[in-house]
Amino acid sequence: MSLEEKVGQMIQTDISRASPDDVRRYFLGSIISTVPEGTLGTSEAWRELFDGYQRAALETRAGIPLVFGIDAVHGHAYFDGDSVILPHNIGLGATRNPKLVRRLARVTARELAATGIRWTFAPAISVARDIRWGRTYESFGEDVELQKLFAAALVTGYQGEDLTADDTVGATAKHFIADGATDGGVDRGNATITDADLRSMHLPGFRDAIDNGVVAIMASFSSVNGEKVHGSKGLLNDLLKTELGFEGVVVTDWEGVRLAGLTMKQGLDAGIDMFMLVESWATGLPEIIRLVEDGEVPASRIDESVARILKMKLRLGLFEKPFSSAACAGTIGSEEHRAIARQAVRESLVLLKNDNEILPLPKDRRVIVVGSHADNVAYQSGGWTKKWQGAHEDLYGHPARPVAGATSIIDGIREAIGEDKVIDAGVDGFSEAADVAIVVVGETPYAEGIGDRSAEALVLNEGQQELIRRYHAAGKQVVTVLLSGRPLIVNDALEQSRAFVVAWLPGSEGSGIAEVLFGDYAFSGRLGFSWPRDAGQIPINIGDEDYDPLFPYGFGLRYESATEASN
Numbered sequence: 401m402s403l404e405e406k407v408g409q410m411i412q413t414d415i416s417r418a419s420p421d422d423v424r425r426y427f428l429g430s431i432i433s434t435v436p437e438g439t440l441g442t443s444e445a446w447r448e449l450f451d452g453y454q455r456a457a458l459e460t461r462a463g464i465p466l467v468f469g470i471d472a473v474h475g476h477a478y479f480d481g482d483s484v485i486l487p488h489n490i491g492l493g494a495t496r497n498p499k500l501v502r503r504l505a506r507v508t509a510r511e512l513a514a515t516g517i518r519w520t521f522a523p524a525i526s527v528a529r530d531i532r533w534g535r536t537y538e539s540f541g542e543d544v545e546l547q548k549l550f551a552a553a554l555v556t557g558y559q560g561e562d563l564t565a566d567d568t569v570g571a572t573a574k575h576f577i578a579d580g581a582t583d584g585g586v587d588r589g590n591a592t593i594t595d596a597d598l599r600s601m602h603l604p605g606f607r608d609a610i611d612n613g614v615v616a617i618m619a620s621f622s623s624v625n626g627e628k629v630h631g632s633k634g635l636l637n638d639l640l641k642t643e644l645g646f647e648g649v650v651v652t653d654w655e656g657v658r659l660a661g662l663t664m665k666q667g668l669d670a671g672i673d674m675f676m677l678v679e680s681w682a683t684g685l686p687e688i689i690r691l692v693e694d695g696e697v698p699a700s701r702i703d704e705s706v707a708r709i710l711k712m713k714l715r716l717g718l719f720e721k722p723f724s725s726a727a728c729a730g731t732i733g734s735e736e737h738r739a740i741a742r743q744a745v746r747e748s749l750v751l752l753k754n755d756n757e758i759l760p761l762p763k764d765r766r767v768i769v770v771g772s773h774a775d776n777v778a779y780q781s782g783g784w785t786k787k788w789q790g791a792h793e794d795l796y797g798h799p800a801r802p803v804a805g806a807t808s809i810i811d812g813i814r815e816a817i818g819e820d821k822v823i824d825a826g827v828d829g830f831s832e833a834a835d836v837a838i839v840v841v842g843e844t845p846y847a848e849g850i851g852d853r854s855a856e857a858l859v860l861n862e863g864q865q866e867l868i869r870r871y872h873a874a875g876k877q878v879v880t881v882l883l884s885g886r887p888l889i890v891n892d893a894l895e896q897s898r899a900f901v902v903a904w905l906p907g908s909e910g911s912g913i914a915e916v917l918f919g920d921y922a923f924s925g926r927l928g929f930s931w932p933r934d935a936g937q938i939p940i941n942i943g944d945e946d947y948d949p950l951f952p953y954g955f956g957l958r959y960e961s962a963t964e965a966s967n
């Protein structure tokens with residue numbers, strides 16, 4: 401291969417910023433699919449789009465196939481059709497069920513492959529140590545125990561038994577390393593951490609991912625003790641590649657090198673193999689070529705990366721089968737997939753309070769259902785759904801997108817007890833028509849640093865608090881369902897609720913919640929995060945000195961005796 405051909409392989413750009421002709425001319429190695437802005441809507445249309453790019457890659461002299469990647473972090477959630485949206489990782493952590501989580505990753509893999517995508521930028525195996533962090537919900541929990549429980553399950557779920565099969569995708573363990581350990585929970589911030597803590601709390605899941613053959617690992621935007629990970633030879637080359645023996649592809653985060661204020665040379669020297677250069681590929685690519693031509697970066701460094709990238713493509717079977725397969729097309733949004741997701745929703749629910757065993761609710765009585773999150777499938781799905789910040793009209797003014805095929809919480813309740821028994825009081829209405837009010841409230845969607853909050857801001861908004869207060873004051877039995885990407889300070893709401901359920905960000909299968917509220921299934925979820933008493937306690941983690949949370953890590957009530965779950 402020529403130098404140009406090699407360097408092209410090291411570039412990943414975004415589908416909206418490069419044409420098939422660019423692939424042909426610059427030998428680009430990979431494409432990330434941010435959602436094509438127009439609606440394609442069907443798996444055929446997606447496959448056609450990617451196959452068009454693939455044809456261009458195969459027309460080049462070396463004919464090396466492209467690999468298409470996407471942020472499928474909770475199902476094929478960027479697909480603009482009726483794909484299944486899975487609970488975010490914080491909910492998976494609460495299940496404590498790696499077998500189920502492996503099956504969820506199989507669901508995602510099939511739905512991705514059905515649209516021609518063979519690589520996901522998941523799983524995030526972050527250990528979030530400070531719930532002020534906007535990515536807390538991408539973490540299973542605050543302790544390495546959960547990273548260890550789930551890293552291998554997700555990697556083997558995505559990658560299946562045979563990576564060349566039509567229903568598997570390559571996985572990316574991210575973000576290496578200690579992304580959840582930054583001071584103050586600041587996204588892309590700096591982790592002040594000892595080597596011992598780094599290795600014991602943030603590394604074991606990466607080791608498991610590697611042992612299970614993960615094809616890629618993404619560098620973290622953050623820094624460790626003042627050094628940007630993207631430029632750290634000690635972390636990427638020495639620790640990850642040499643000491644841990646990782647033989648796959650080290651990929652940058654989105655414009656990770658540039659956004660970290662580093663040069664391409666620093667990224668190359670550190671050990672980056674593939675550069676996610678979305679906005680800047682047209683300048684970054686010639687820059688790498690120049691660095692090699694000028695002798696600033698040895699050709700052997702390029703060869704090492706290209707060998708890793710080609711090996712990944714070989715492992716994915718792309719040389720034999722470069723074009724998409726329709727084999728999984730029928731699985732998108734299938735009843736089988738929804739049933740697995742619904743099980744995950746049920747198992748992710750954590751019961752914090754159940755006074756007088758008000759739950760399970762009887763099915764033969766009317767209930768009031770109210771709250772901003774009761775009938776909003778965008779809110780219940782959270783960030784990374786249909787677009788970066790979530791499917792609602794976001795803070796950038798990007799219009800809402802449908803979460804096709806999803807079931808809202810109230811719809812699930814209607815399914816469970818019959819439409820005639822559900823009094824819909826809307827977002828904030830008041831009704832006297834029943835004794836029980838299910839109030840569904842929580843955070844609105846966000847992703848990454850956009851979700852960073854002060855400890856004091858980790859509360860329900862005033863309107864939501866007022867709603868709970870009002871129903872309580874009217875003598876209603878309030879059952880609060882909280883949809884949230886992390887614990888919130890909800891002392892008053894807890895006080896005013898007979899029962900309090902944390903549903904995290906459940907995704908498209910809202911009926912899983914009613915199935916547990918009305919007793920078809922039992923509660924089994926357990927907290928992956930310590931629940932603070934007040935803002936002053938944040939950050940709080942199991943193992944802290946003077947550990948005294950409102951609800952400890954591992955807490956979760958059950959129906960039978962309403963005693964604390966013990967396993």
Ligand code: BGC
Nearest residue numbers: 471521574618621653654848
């Ligand atoms: C995020 C990554 C993601 C990447 C690609 C970044 O902003 O940090 O988690 O995989 O974008 O979209």
